[in-house]
Amino acid sequence: MDDMSPSPHIMYDRLLGGLLIEGFDEKSCRSRYQFARYHKSPNIPSPYLIEKLRKQEALQKKCGPGTKAYREASKQLRSGQSINMTDCNYLLLTIHAGMGNRMLEITSVFLYALLTNRILLVDRYKEIGDLFCEPFPGTSWLVPSDFPLNYGEFTQSSPESYGNMLQNKVFGDNTERSLAGTRPRYVFLYLDGNCGFHDKLFYCEDDQQFLQGVPWLIIRTDMYFVPSLFLIPAFQDELSRLFPEKDTVFHHLARYLFHPTNNVWYSVTKYYRSYLAKAEKRVGIQIRIYETKGILQRNGPFPHILNQILSCAQNQKLLPEIAMTEGAAAETQNKGAAAETQNNRTIAVLTTSLSSWYSDQIQKKYDEHPAVDGTTVEVHQPSHEEYQRSRNKKHNMKALAEIYLLSMTDELITSGFSTFGYAAQGLAGLKPWIMFRSENHMVPDPPCGRAMSIEPCFHQAPFYDCKAKRDTDLGKVLPYVRHCEDVSWGLKIV
Ligand code: GDP
Known part of the structure; x- marks a missing residue:
């Protein structure tokens, strides 16, 4: 133990009850394994959450930037043809707000990625890489600079906005939407604080079922939308297994994801x-x-x-x-x-x-x-x-x-x-x-x-x-x- 420790005689669990794994280069990101020296926690993450995080890490590595799967998925996105769902489906978060909002939105979107088995990628242009170390081993969560869509220009009223598509009945009425055979290659989910009625249908079970068939989701939010995920029946069993102590979602996921540079x-x-x-x-x-x-x-x-x-x-x-x-x-x-x-x-x-x-x-x-x-x-x-x-x-x-x-x-x-x-x-x-x-x-x-x-x-x-x-x-x-x-x-x- 070096002189950095505030309490040299107290043992600390540097892996935070199994949230973190060994194997990252310690020197390039000191905070990852030093956080526990400065923070105690009475809350233990569930074994199921830990198992899920390990699965997510494997998925991020298998499908993340630089992999064959990512190249294929982005090529199809560029091609304009419809794409089938594969094992590698993506969730890209655009970032714009203050630091507190950013941490809340990244955590919400990461939980959504866990619940829907998607790979989480984040906007590389908002200096996230200067603020936080990479959370997943052997891969990057920063979207590559040659990403085919100009997502920074999407707005609530863009044709690719889900709320806008619903408002304009692009998929017909509700029933037709859930039965629709073909899905768009991607949709833009506008979930900022000022989003409208149709944007908020994201929080409905039928819409979740529909979105399950869309390979790329691009999401913009500045909110901690986790409470509304708990209100979607399809997610409730999984959420109670992941978080038997329900009020620890941000606590565990933020400690898992965020490691200041x-x-x-x-x-x-x-x-x-x-x-x-x-x-x-x-x-x-x-x-x-x-x-x-x-x-x-x-x-x-x-x-x-x-x-x-x-x-x-x-x-x-x-x-x-x-x-x-x-x-x-x-x-x-x-x-x-x-x-x-x-x-x-x-x-x-x-x-x-x-x-x-x-x-x-x-x-x-x-x-x-x-x-x-x-x-x-x-x-x-x-x-x-x-x-x-x-x-x-x-x-x-x-x-x-x-x-x-x-x-x-x-x-x-x-x-x-x-x-x-x-x-x-x-x-x-x-x-x-x-x-x-x-x-x-x-x-x-x-x-x-x-x-x-x-x-x-x-x-x-x-x-x-x-x-x-x-x-x-x-x-x-x-x-x-x-x-x-x-x-x-x-x-x-x-
Ligand atoms: P919120 O607006 O209070 O919900 O918090 P955010 O963190 O999302 O946005 C506020 C932003 O204002 C911060 O990220 C900082 O850029 C700045 N800010 C507000 N309060 C403080 C403060 O106490 N210290 C510093 N350094 N910046 C602050």
């Missing part, structure tokens, strides 16, 4: 060792602000959000109370000094935010008014990028590093609605305290609430009952698919 990982581990490792407790606070202020539409700083963070952290005893009045401050300072001799505990707070104002203010409060129990509170924030720039590689690398750092904390406070926080809580296996959205610049009451599970929320889940052909409340159909704490119309697995 060395550049990102070095910055994560260096920061962890410098600022977080020595503290008795680490509290992560993820601050994502969607409100804007005044005519300039600036998003902050907002004193009510600072108050919300502090109330949440102190009410839930994640951070100690501070004395706020002058007299009390002096009194506490004395008490603090006395307590400090018995209590040399340090809490390291890791904040992440586009702005540095909140962490500066939190630190200032604990510097000016010592904690009542004498605990030292140190606040650290790796970056403050000011605004989102998801097309910038360095910016995305910082975002990814911070998601991983948040996932290395012992307790988490996250901002509701934010996929950045969902990704961190899922990797960590921690149920966060979610700060609810404030209205009219007021601190909500309560300021935060405990998440029901570690799963992300599907923000724009459909509410259509495919069998009954009418809208219904899909948050009430299964005990383990419920409405989210932070997005009342969304769905999550609990």
Whole structure:
């Protein structure tokens, strides 16, 4: 064991309960086998999931880029003739959103690939290769640059869009669609948050049956659509075998799929060792602000959000109370000094935010008014990028590093609605305290609430009952698919 380990005396399971296999070159991707040093997990992946992952790896290797099967499949795609299904059928994900969304969408699409025995390929143009190592042994998940279709130009209303085809009754009515003998060579599935009624028929069993016969699926989404897969009867048996603990889908699949590249990982581990490792407790606070202020539409700083963070952290005893009045401050300072001799505990707070104002203010409060129990509170924030720039590689690398750092904390406070926080809580296996959205610049009451599970929320889940052909409340159909704490119309697995 080298000096990278934060807890040299604790044994760790570098293969994450069998999710990972030995055999990858360790030097070219340190994070793969070092992740476990920084992360514990009470959740064990099922033997069935492990078996399925090994089968998927074999399929990715047999059919992936560079193989005869891939050459044949892409040649047929280029030829314009209809193609028969073979053992090698593909799912290509186009990528466009922020880092949290990307991790959620890749995980959803990977689960869909597992359920439908397809090879997962991802867009090579959105620097995925600079952010994550290859997840599958002996092959690449990046779609080759000579891929025959210009998928970047597909839109919701393109002729190849499935929703558009349904709307225009290209396959006739519903019954004709499920019986249709010939299938297109490929379809484009537009499943972004703003997709329409016909696009969302993807989540219906009949449509799944139809899509089973389409050799190439090109998918665009920025959503964690896993909860809706649990609502498709044909997938339910397989999903319960894969995930006997249903609320661990993202946790296991993200730990399996995502291994930050060395550049990102070095910055994560260096920061962890410098600022977080020595503290008795680490509290992560993820601050994502969607409100804007005044005519300039600036998003902050907002004193009510600072108050919300502090109330949440102190009410839930994640951070100690501070004395706020002058007299009390002096009194506490004395008490603090006395307590400090018995209590040399340090809490390291890791904040992440586009702005540095909140962490500066939190630190200032604990510097000016010592904690009542004498605990030292140190606040650290790796970056403050000011605004989102998801097309910038360095910016995305910082975002990814911070998601991983948040996932290395012992307790988490996250901002509701934010996929950045969902990704961190899922990797960590921690149920966060979610700060609810404030209205009219007021601190909500309560300021935060405990998440029901570690799963992300599907923000724009459909509410259509495919069998009954009418809208219904899909948050009430299964005990383990419920409405989210932070997005009342969304769905999550609990
Ligand atoms: P969401 O929009 O909150 O759901 O999360 P996403 O991660 O999908 O998109 C937000 C993007 O904004 C991130 O990927 C970053 O590019 C940037 N961003 C937001 N918050 C932070 C932060 O705390 N730290 C860093 N480095 N970037 C952030």
